[in-house]
Amino acid sequence: MSERMSRRKLLTAGATLAAAGWVGRSESAPSASPGMTVTLNTSTIRPTPLEQKVRIAAEMGYDGIELWSSELEDHDRSGRSLEDLGKLITDLGLFVPNVIGLWDSMPATQEAWEQSLDGTRMRMRQAKAAGARHVAALPTPDRPDIDLEWCAARYRDLVLMGADIGIAPAIEFVGFFQGVHRLGQAMAILIDANHEAARLVCDTFHLYRGGSMFKGIRHVNGHSVAVCHFNDVPSFPSQSELGDEHRIYPGDGVLPLVEFVRDLHEIGFRGPLSIEMFNRAHWDQDPRVVARTALEKTRTIIAAAIG
Numbered sequence: 001m002s003e004r005m006s007r008r009k010l011l012t013a014g015a016t017l018a019a020a021g022w023v024g025r026s027e028s029a030p031s032a033s034p035g036m037t038v039t040l041n042t043s044t045i046r047p048t049p050l051e052q053k054v055r056i057a058a059e060m061g062y063d064g065i066e067l068w069s070s071e072l073e074d075h076d077r078s079g080r081s082l083e084d085l086g087k088l089i090t091d092l093g094l095f096v097p098n099v100i101g102l103w104d105s106m107p108a109t110q111e112a113w114e115q116s117l118d119g120t121r122m123r124m125r126q127a128k129a130a131g132a133r134h135v136a137a138l139p140t141p142d143r144p145d146i147d148l149e150w151c152a153a154r155y156r157d158l159v160l161m162g163a164d165i166g167i168a169p170a171i172e173f174v175g176f177f178q179g180v181h182r183l184g185q186a187m188a189i190l191i192d193a194n195h196e197a198a199r200l201v202c203d204t205f206h207l208y209r210g211g212s213m214f215k216g217i218r219h220v221n222g223h224s225v226a227v228c229h230f231n232d233v234p235s236f237p238s239q240s241e242l243g244d245e246h247r248i249y250p251g252d253g254v255l256p257l258v259e260f261v262r263d264l265h266e267i268g269f270r271g272p273l274s275i276e277m278f279n280r281a282h283w284d285q286d287p288r289v290v291a292r293t294a295l296e297k298t299r300t301i302i303a304a305a306i307g
């Protein structure tokens with residue numbers, strides 16, 4: 001039996017157990033990487049057509065693929081079926097941990113909140129149709145005077161709305177935001193939402209860029225992390241000047257990724273690490289080479305961290 005076929009049987013068995021309700025604490029599918037699942041965020045090979053991204057992720061040996069709501073909207077708008085896209089993903093032995101995201105989902109006023117709901121529900125339904133487990137809820141529109149208590153109440157509403165649709169929103173912080181840009185702020189929203197389905201999206205870039213750094217993750221229950229975006233940053237430009245476009249391959253920069261993955265594993269997180277870069281130099285290269293290189297470097301880090 002080939003390695004690929006063995007992996008497919010494991011994934012099929014995992015999907016069957018999940019459907020029966022036997023979901024592990026990490027909410028992860030079986031992994032081709034030791035101890036932790038690894039998924040490909042489609043931004044890493046952004047110019048590539050969506051279905052080709054899915055096929056590349058499977059071909060390179062990823063466990064899953066993380067999608068963007070803009071891709072699903074374009075796919076739906078073109079008349080193609082999101083359910084068929086989801087079937088393609090599962091047929092190739094992949095899963096969808098998360099879709100990014102729910103934009104403008106935590107506006108500052110009740111009126112703006114009510115006006116946002118149609119778009120929010122549409123994005124949730126599209127993510128669900130494609131087979132996603134989670135959808136990222138971003139505390140936007142961004143504003144420096146953002147009210148964390150208000151955000152927690154709205155996030156709880158999003159979680160309840162997602163439960164009706166069949167998908168779990170996960171709160172994400174963004175390191176260069178004026179408002180929610182730190183791990184502690186996102187965790188305050190998650191905790192005060194007071195719902196067992198509340199989850200977190202963390203990101204190595206945003207941890208560094210927003211000044212949270214990395215040891216704080218040891219105070220988080222790994223079960224509460226829906227997905228961790230994985231990437232590295234160079235030594236230049238400075239921390240406060242970094243933008244998404246500066247993300248580089250894991251292991252090629254200055255972040256303490258081996259220690260961070262070890263800490264993630266010790267708090268009970270088993271994936272997915274979702275490789276997310278917006279590096280324009282990579283977008284000009286062969287997407288298979290970029291996807292394979294990113295996966296190999298990530299597996300090297302995982303092996304060094306947890307064996």
